[in-house]
Amino acid sequence: MHHPPFEVLEGGEKSPSFEIPDRVENVIHLLRQKNWAEIVAPSDHGLDPILAVHDQGYVEFLQTAFQLWTAGVVNYEHMALTPATFPPGAHRRVPQSILGKAGYYMMDLSAPIGAETYNAALQSAYCALSGAEALVNGEKSTFALCRPPGHHAGKATCGGYCYLNNSAIAANWLSRNSRAAILDIDYHAGNGTQEIFYSRRDVLTISLHADPALEYPYYSGYADETGEGEGKGFHLNIPLPFGLDDAGYLAALQTALSRINDFEPGFLVTSLGMDIFMDDPLGKFKITSQGIKQIGRNIAETGIPTLIVMEGGYDLESIGHNFITFLENFIDQS
Secondary structure, three states: OOOOOOOEEOOEEEEOOOOOOOOHHHHHHHOOOOOOOOOOOOOOOOHHHHHOOOOOHHHHHHHHEEEEEOOOOOOOOOOOOOOOOOOOOOOOOOOOOOHHHHHHOOOOOOOEEOOOOOHHHHHHHHHHHHHHHHHOOOOOEHHHOOOOOOOOOOOOEEOOOOOOOOHHHHHHHHOOOOOEEEEEOOOOHHHHHHHHOOOOOOEEEEEEEEOOOOOOOOOOOOOOOOOOOHHHHOEEEEEEEOOOHHHHHHHHHHHHOOOHHHHHEEEEEEEHHHHHOOOOOOOOOEEOOOHHHHHHHHHOOOOOOOOEOOOOOOOOOOHHHHHHHHHHHOOOOO
């Protein structure tokens, strides 16, 4: 039901959204053909795990924004809330106006809020939490088929198609049982995840991504951002150049995996975006399907119980195949 009628691209161009239901439909269609895939619906985990990560005022905004904005409007099928005004610099206070709140809580124009956006984001977070719960109950690997994605959502901001940070919510929940690490291998930097854990040492966060000096989200994801306070040294950004091939990516991944092994987490959350694939319309890497297979194999070989969370990936012809190719490395052969 979350199907934004549009997004606003850089330069102000209004475009059909890349983040559409077909993304998950194409993945689950292939999963249903695999005898190793047990498909279960997410369970309701309430709001406590979400409010442990996100600001309460922000969650209330997501819950009510569309209804408040469209109060009295009869036909809102093709409408979505986006802001026109953003707070400059340090001038940040929450206004009463719903349009003012939109500018306060939304960092860009690629996460419009429709009638079912909050419900979809909530169920997406429950997918991640249900996958995390399966790990605690003894599963060696689980895949959370999350839509909308989450890694750009900060404590009190949405953007980049993301509203609730699924991986962060799951990792925070898992950290009650054992130390957790997040490995973000989406094409874009996981700026929201970085913000959420930047001052913590119990959750190691690592992001491999296109250089933010040249690519979205632009303002976060640089190599010298390594954490602050107690979290100093517990965040690692690995910015990568446009045109990166399989060999270059696998070398960077090995750096990340070595850091994870040194941390010795009890759980690993992998934020997986297939926008690293060579044909993705929003990416500029040259990673092949064979490269994706090897990426999955290298992560699986750590032996850490792993929750794989779906993030980006917008080439509809390849997205299902590439996710299956990655996941097959995590099948328990015992």
